[in-house]
Every structure is written in C-alpha cells, then in structure tokens.
Amino acid sequence: MSSSAAIEVSNLGKVYDSVEAVKNLSLTVQHGEIFGLLGPNGAGKSTTLRILITTLNPTTGTATILGHDVVKEADTVRRLIGYVAQERAIDRFLTGREHLLLFAELYHIPKQEALSRIASLLKLVNLEDDADRVAKGYSGGMKRKLDIACGLLPHPKILFLDEPTLGLDVQSRLNIWEHIRQLQQQGITIVITTNYLDEADQLCDRIAIIDRGEIRAMGSPKDLKASLGGDGVWLTLSDATPEILNQLTTALQGLPFVRAIRPRENGLDIRVDGPEKALPSIMETTNTIAGCRLDGIEYHRPRLDDVFVAHTGRSLKDEPPASTET
Numbered sequence: 657m658s659s660s661a662a663i664e665v666s667n668l669g670k671v672y673d674s675v676e677a678v679k680n681l682s683l684t685v686q687h688g689e690i691f692g693l694l695g696p697n698g699a700g701k702s703t704t705l706r707i708l709i710t711t712l713n714p715t716t717g718t719a720t721i722l723g724h725d726v727v728k729e730a731d732t733v734r735r736l737i738g739y740v741a742q743e744r745a746i747d748r749f750l751t752g753r754e755h756l757l758l759f760a761e762l763y764h765i766p767k768q769e770a771l772s773r774i775a776s777l778l779k780l781v782n783l784e785d786d787a788d789r790v791a792k793g794y795s796g797g798m799k800r801k802l803d804i805a806c807g808l809l810p811h812p813k814i815l816f817l818d819e820p821t822l823g824l825d826v827q828s829r830l831n832i833w834e835h836i837r838q839l840q841q842q843g844i845t846i847v848i849t850t851n852y853l854d855e856a857d858q859l860c861d862r863i864a865i866i867d868r869g870e871i872r873a874m875g876s877p878k879d880l881k882a883s884l885g886g887d888g889v890w891l892t893l894s895d896a897t898p899e900i901l902n903q904l905t906t907a908l909q910g911l912p913f914v915r916a917i918r919p920r921e922n923g924l925d926i927r928v929d930g931p932e933k934a935l936p937s938i939m940e941t942t943n944t945i946a947g948c949r950l951d952g953i954e955y956h957r958p959r960l961d962d963v964f965v966a967h968t969g970r971s972l973k974d975e976p977p978a979s980t981e982t
C-alpha cells in the first residue's frame with residue numbers, strides 16, 4: 657500500500673434544498689482497495705459518489721482523487737476515474753458493442769484503440785458471444801456487465817460502481833463480484849455502494865456503514881464483526897420472571913468464557929469466546945436455576961447486520977427491498 661491514499665474525503669456535506677443528504681463525512685480509500693459504502697435507501701451513498709465523480713458539488717468539505725480536488729480540478733479527476741451509475745443507461749436499439757463504441761466516442765478514444773479495448777473488455781465481462789445482439793434484450797446481469805464494461809473503457813485508475821448488483825439473481829451477482837475482484841487484481845481501486853450485507857461482507861476489503869448521511873462505523877468486515885465482542889448465544893426462556901433472569905445472569909457471569917450478557921426479548925444475549933465449552937455449560941447453568949425453563953438456544957457468529965444494528969439501532973434487513981431500475 658502506498659503512503660498517500662487514493663481517495664481522501666474530509667468533512668463532506670451536501671444539502672439539497674432542505675434535505676441534509678450527507679453530513680460531515682470523512683474517509684480514506686487506499687490504493688488497490690475495494691471500498692464499500694453500505695447503507696439503507698436514502699442513506700446518502702449515491703450523493704457521496706456523485707460528489708466524488710465531480711457531477712455534484714459538495715455544500716461543505718473537500719475530497720481529492722489521487723491528490724486532485726474534485727471541485728477545483730474536476731477535469732483532471734474525470735480523466736482518472738470510471739463510473740457505473742445506479743440507473744442503467746441502456747435504452748436504445750444498439751448492440752452491446754455499439755454501446756461501447758458510442759462511449760468511446762464520448763471519451764475521444766481513437767477508433768483503432770477503441771476497437772481493441774472493446775474487444776478485450778467484452779472478453780473480460782464475458783459478453784463476447786452476445787456483443788452483436790441489441791442490448792435492450794439482455795438479461796439484467798448482462799446489462800450490468802455492459803455497464804461495467806462502459807465504465808472501464810477509459811482505463812480508469814479508480815472505478816466507482818453505484819449498486820453494482822442491484823436486483824440481480826444470485827449467479828449474476830457472483831459473476832459481477834468475480835469481475836470486480838479481477839479488476840482489483842489489475843491494480844484498479846474500486847469504490848462501490850451497496851445495501852446488500854453479503855456484498856459488503858464478501859466483496860469489500862473495508863466498508864463504511866452510512867445511515868442518514870453519516871458514517872456510523874468503518875473498518876474491514878472482519879474487524880467490525882470482531883468489535884461486537886464475541887459470538888452470540890441467544891437464550892429464549894418460557895415464563896421468565898425478572899428474578900429468574902437476574903439469577904441466571906449472575907450465574908452465567910461467573911463462567912470464564914462469557915464476555916458480556918444483555919437482555920433480549922424473553923431471554924438473554926450472551927457473548928462468548930467459542931461454542932465448544934460455552935453451549936454445554938450455559939445449558940447446565942440454566943438447569944441449576946429453579947423455575948428456569950429453556951425454550952430455545954441459538955448460536956451465531958456475529959454478522960454484518962449485527963454490526964449495523966449495534967451502530968444504528970435498527971436492522972438493514974428491516975428496510976423494504978430496493979426497487980429495481982429498468
């Protein structure tokens with residue numbers, strides 16, 4: 657990793673009319689990273705991205721791309737980046753290859769150079785066989801791959817992808833992830849936005865959890881999960897009185913592998929080091945408390961959604977599903 661960062665964002669803010677879409681946002685993206693902005697609908701992800709790609713001016717704060725200010729040096733920044741929008745631009749009766757040629761003209765890429773880049777991009781995103789079909793008839797995944805190829809046409813050092821797999825089926829999502837990883841291996845720094853927990857977890861090296869325009873937590877998915885303080889054991893009890901819960905909590909607190917205990921609906925959330933000793937011991941302990949009747953026991957490793965809940969007070973899963981653009 658180079659000492660100077662690929663992207664530096666400092667106290668960025670954006671107010672639309674009366675909506676404060678982004679508030680005091682600061683982050684750093686290192687060279688070669690896949691960095692994710694994870695948040696629910698309306699969190700401010702696209703707004704942040706549009707500021708970074710120079711199509712929207714911030715209300716406050718600054719951002720630099722490879723050392724260039726996104727407002728003062730917008731032209732330079734545009735030459736360094738590629739962008740794949742959340743909304744698809746495919747609406748004409750053009751083939752996949754013709755779309756790419758049109759893009760090449762917009763970027764003033766010489767014809768011969770364009771033809772050879774397009775051939776290799778079609779190969780990269782696995783669209784060679786369908787390149788000469790009208791793109792309107794492509795499946796959602798194929799359209800997304802074409803979008804990505806368009807974003808890569810100018811040979812960007814940094815690629816911004818807004819919701820790269822929104823609305824796609826599982827297989828297409830895995831394919832797109834694989835393509836994104838290949839781009840990373842070619843040395844491209846990648847910033848994606850997503851409201852999919854598994855995408856953030858499995859694809860991104862680091863993520864910023866963003867909610868209502870603010871960053872709530874930042875780090876690698878692994879570190880963020882580890883910061884929750886161990887694996888979770890959820891006990892559900894039938895007819896548990898506050899007295900029984902108190903007794904049980906006191907008894908469990910004495911166990912060496914128990915890190916923390918919090919109340920949850922009809923039971924307890926116990927954070928432990930690992931399952932092997934914890935589960936049998938916890939069950940034994942419940943048996944020693946008079947009147948304590950175990951209804952259920954659930955073990956889970958911390959998930960990114962638990963991180964989201966811990967930092968925002970609600971679950972990303974409770975959000976209504978994102979709409980699929982056409």
Ligand SMILES: Nc1ncnc2c1ncn2[C@@H]1O[C@H](COP(=O)(O)OP(=O)(O)OP(=O)(O)O)[C@@H](O)[C@H]1O
Binds near residue numbers: 695702
């Ligand atoms: N052009 C605009 N004019 C006014 N308000 C806007 C505009 N664009 C976005 N907003 C508002 O700013 C907030 C953040 O929107 P943004 O599109 O950045 O969210 P997002 O995280 O990308 O959401 P999604 O997951 O739905 O794409 C929302 O409250 C939205 O309504």
Ligand SMILES: [Mg+2]
Binds near residue numbers: 701702703742818849
């Ligand atoms: Mg968006």
